[in-house]
Amino acid sequence: MNVYIAAHFPLREKMRWIRSCLAPFDVFVTSSWLDQPDGEIPKAQWEIVALKDLEDIDDADVLIVDTTTVSETGGRDFEAGYALSNMPFIVVGPERSVFHSLADKIFADWNQCICWLASSENRRSLCN
Numbered sequence: 362m363n364v365y366i367a368a369h370f371p372l373r374e375k376m377r378w379i380r381s382c383l384a385p386f387d388v389f390v391t392s393s394w395l396d397q398p399d400g401e402i403p404k405a406q407w408e409i410v411a412l413k414d415l416e417d418i419d420d421a422d423v424l425i426v427d428t429t430t431v432s433e434t435g436g437r438d439f440e441a442g443y444a445l446s447n448m449p450f451i452v453v454g455p456e457r458s459v460f461h462s463l464a465d466k467i468f469a470d471w472n473q474c475i476c477w478l479a480s481s482e483n484r485r486s487l488c489n
Contacts (some may be wrong), residue, residue, distance in 0.1 A: 362484050365418045366392045367443065368427035373397070376427070379471055386479045391417040415437035418444050422488050425474065428454035428461065449487050 364383070364448040368376050387444040394414055401411055412437075418424060422443035426437055438458065444450055449465040453474045456462060465487060477483050488489050 362387065362423065362478075362489065363389050363391050363421045364423045364425055364478075365421035366390055366395070366425050366427065367440040367444075369430045369432040369437065370394070370434065372427065372430065378476070382471075382475050383478060386481075386484075387477055388484070391420045393417050408440050412433070413442055414440060415443060419447075423447065424450040425450055425469075426450060426461075427463075428452055429470070430454075431457075451487075 366376050366379065370438065372413060373459075375396050376390075376392070377430075380392075380395060380422075382389060394410070394417070397410075418440060424441060426441040428437075442460065445460070445463065451474060452461045452464040452467045453471055454469070456464075456467065461467070465472070466474075468477065
């Protein structure tokens with residue numbers, strides 16, 4: 362299963378750790394933004410980065426949006442909205458938007474999400 366993780370940019374290190382936790386269960390994370398270098402993305406590169414993120418979402422079977430922190434940038438919310446009509450999505454953290462009530466699964470934290478995704482039966486049920 363391929364998943365895209367939408368999260369607050371400063372959480373990249375934590376999301377890289379999450380990616381490593383999911384790998385043994387054949388859950389591949391398509392989010393290339395996790396490997397971007399530290400620092401602000403120059404505005405001249407925003408379009409390139411945004412299009413790459415959308416490609417990464419299109420390569421996923423499921424989108425997971427991390428809402429454990431408050432973010433004012435709107436990136437993760439745009440990504441979740443982009444994916445909503447095309448694939449199942451999971452919320453990890455509190456429901457911060459009315460749209461989060463449309464999630465296929467909602468978990469309070471990443472431990473619960475990882476444990477659920479560890480089951481191949483659960484993964485199959487999400488994609489059917």
